[in-house]
Amino acid sequence: MSSTFNLSRRSLLAGTMALGASGTVPALAAPGAAPAPFVLGNVLLETGYDWQGDEVVGTRTARASLLIEQGRIARIIATGDALPPGVPVRDGGGLLLLPSFRDMHIHLDKTFYGGPWVAPRARKNGIAGQIARERTLLPQMLPTLQDRAGLLVALLQRNGTTFARSQCNVDPVVGTQHVELLRQTLDGCAATFGHEIVAFPQHGFLSAHLEPIMRQAMAAGATHVGGIDPTTIDGGMERSIDTMLQIAVDTHKSVDIHLHEPGATGIAAIRRIADAVDHTPTLRDRVTISHAFSLMSLADADVANLADRMANLGMAIASAVPFGGQIMPIPTLLRHGVRVYTGTDSVIDHWSVFGSGDVLEKAKLACQIYGWGDELAISQSLKLATGGPTPLNAKGAQVWPMPGDPADMVLIPASCSAEAVARTPARRAVFYRGTLVAGSLAG
Incomplete structure (x- = not known):
């Protein structure tokens, strides 16, 4: 192999083991059925913009829970409303929920x-x-x-x-x-x-x-x-x-x-x-x-x-x-x-x-x-990262998440989409079709 490139399988796997030991490389789940239904509770959802005249001066949010079934968002549950009985609840830690990228x-x-x-x-x-x-x-x-x-x-x-x-x-x-x-x-x-x-x-x-x-x-x-x-x-x-x-x-x-x-x-x-x-x-x-x-x-x-x-x-x-x-x-x-x-x-x-x-x-x-x-x-601008979806449209109407949407989601320590884009904080938990694929949940 050329002296200018020496990426052997042994050296690559050694690097992988080092990354894995630090807890930064999650194991990829094996292919299979969608995860069992669960409630993702205590998440922050954007609900609208605050306007002064024609200028947006803030983003409104509210705590909510999401029922996840068959890899999709089945229901959005407002704080105070009853949760479905017998369904396990996973705590979102009060973090902002955005569409995954x-x-x-x-x-x-x-x-x-x-x-x-x-x-x-x-x-x-x-x-x-x-x-x-x-x-x-x-x-x-x-x-x-x-x-x-x-x-x-x-x-x-x-x-x-x-x-x-x-x-x-x-x-x-x-x-x-x-x-x-x-x-x-x-x-x-x-x-x-x-x-x-x-x-x-x-x-x-x-x-x-x-x-x-x-x-x-x-x-x-x-x-x-x-x-x-x-x-x-x-x-x-x-x-x-x-x-x-x-x-x-x-x-x-x-x-x-x-x-x-x-x-x-x-x-x-x-x-x-x-x-x-x-x-x-x-x-x-x-x-x-x-x-x-x-x-x-x-x-x-x-x-x-x-x-x-x-x-x-x-x-x-x-x-x-x-x-x-x-x-x-x-x-x-x-x-x-x-x-x-x-x-x-x-x-x-x-x-x-x-x-x-x-x-x-x-x-x-x-x-x-x-x-x-x-x-x-x-x-x-978040639409550039998500491929289209944003929690609010340009008029401030809530358009994500909606029942039936794929449960492709990311939890971020931010107060709104604008802060998430401007500060690009660490992604705390990442879901694909309801499966947690990176990060972890509170507790």
Whole structure:
């Protein structure tokens, strides 16, 4: 194995044992039936905003209990009302209850997380240079992929995330092995963690002659057909996009394309995808464009027009909320009804060593970038971490939790959503479908 990368299974498992000894890595529950009914008592729920004129000056809350049955919220019980007899009660400690989080763009298959430090290398020749490095790096990492992915899932859970859409390499070097191994890992923790897998042609789609392998990846368990910059990497925008979408139609799968390329070529790709969705009803509400940096090059009016069309077609954006000389127009996209997801993208890998695996930090970063500094704006930014749900809508009506909602929840020591985003406190207890998957309850 190369001296620049030495993540052996022995060293990885030693690191895992050390983490486990400190009590910071919860064991993943075995797949099985939903937990027995219980009452999650003494939790804080948001009930509305306090207004002065048209300004929100505070968030109202009340203590309540929740009856959890078959992995869902069956009933919300006001303080003082009778609890269902014979059902065990678990104390929420008076903590704020929020929807758990969804990481909608992460690479679980390529992380170094859980292993020894791997010295980051200076990038040479941009994305192409990183891809060239993968040709030798990924085969070295293959024996420990499942261990590393499992450790990263546990980190996400501790951070309050109970669902991830993972990009997963499909390329001439590893073929569909990453998809197969990651699917086995995620299927093994299906009772504690939800997931989707994108077959991601990192090295190119048509340029790497991957169409047959991509189709094999769909059969191997991928839920989404991925893509990569069709002009700058794949060398043929129309044919690259058309092939990607055709595979999705043929296999009845969704689409999530990496679109880093800026400017006119990126916008042309978005418009071609929109045209295809417009003419193919089965693709509506099933296409996500990850990154979409080219939107930063458009004038505000042009972004608004394109956002209207994307919203009408059910097209979504998945962003890691980057910042720099140009800023993604996320506020405009949201105003025009585009679903905007966020993800942590690279978590300690050869692309970036800085990822924390915490999407709540992404919501906070968005507030700082876009000047969302008041109670209402910060509160509503929580949707970036949850993938949509917030306890209150923008008018202050309580919309979560509701009977029938999945019991995907996180308990946080905060007084309201705005405080949770602004201060990103530790997540005390995390539930997926009613199962406690990280942290602990009072007492």
